[in-house]
Amino acid sequence: MNIDFNKNNDGLVPAVIQDATTKNVLMLGYMNEEAFNKTKDTKLVTFFSRTKNRLWTKGEESGNVLNLVDIKLDCDNDTLLIQAKPKGPTCHTGSDTCWNEQNDENFGFISKLENTIESRVKVGDSEKSYVASLFAKGINKVAQKVGEEAVEVVIEAKDDNDDLFLNESADLLFHYLMLLQAKGFKLKDVVNVLKGREK
Incomplete structure (x- = not known):
């Protein structure tokens, strides 16, 4: 996977997190190469936190982890689509998603x-x-x-x-x-x- 981490001169690429089952978008985070590799190795979605200025595994404190299912790279090689199975709510507010929506399976x-x-x-x-x-x-x-x-x-x-x-x-x-x-x-x-x- 040839990810262009240097496109924005900050070493980060956006990572859209999607529930592997419901296909709902859960959150958006950012990854550097180290976070990407840790995600692949541990099978737990890990980001680079711009506020903490360090790697941050989702759920490291709450236990509400995102279990990795699949990673896809977009056509410009600078955005990731990560499919995961969430354990508990994804948002720090306690909501299923960062858009305050329920993560229910939807049949359109x-x-x-x-x-x-x-x-x-x-x-x-x-x-x-x-x-x-x-x-x-x-x-x-x-x-x-x-x-x-x-x-x-x-x-x-x-x-x-x-x-x-x-x-x-x-x-x-x-x-x-x-x-x-x-x-x-x-x-x-x-x-x-x-x-x-x-x-």
């Missing part, structure tokens, strides 16, 4: 959709919300709807109309997310089961 639009479903259920206006009206009919009705949508996906899979297949697939996923919430779960719970099966 799917997580947004789950939150929308949850908010519609909480409001519970079955006259204005399809989600609320289906939930009001009980879990058996929600489960039945998932079954109906699954059958429609199978039927469309046998035909050549990709638009219909994708639309039925979207309906199935939407109703499956509703069923998960009706049972008190979210997609992350299913993902955790799948991770447990990974070999």
Whole structure:
């Protein structure tokens, strides 16, 4: 790895720390060559502290270390992306990240959709919300709807109309997310089961 530590005339390169599992950015630090080598050798993320003017292993006092998973170098050879598994909160304030965000696994639009479903259920206006009206009919009705949508996906899979297949697939996923919430779960719970099966 040909890191250009001398590009900024201070011997330091920025190191973006990313959770290896959730892919959330946890913090930004700086490394000199010695900090980089110590990180590789110990498998604990170590920085050069500009305020302390010395090497600083994250968590050396708090115990909230960052266990090294992977290091990538950017196209200009002057910025590191470090994937790590955090033990405890990353920020000195006690927050999961230095941007005061929770380090939850996020599935992008799917997580947004789950939150929308949850908010519609909480409001519970079955006259204005399809989600609320289906939930009001009980879990058996929600489960039945998932079954109906699954059958429609199978039927469309046998035909050549990709638009219909994708639309039925979207309906199935939407109703499956509703069923998960009706049972008190979210997609992350299913993902955790799948991770447990990974070999």
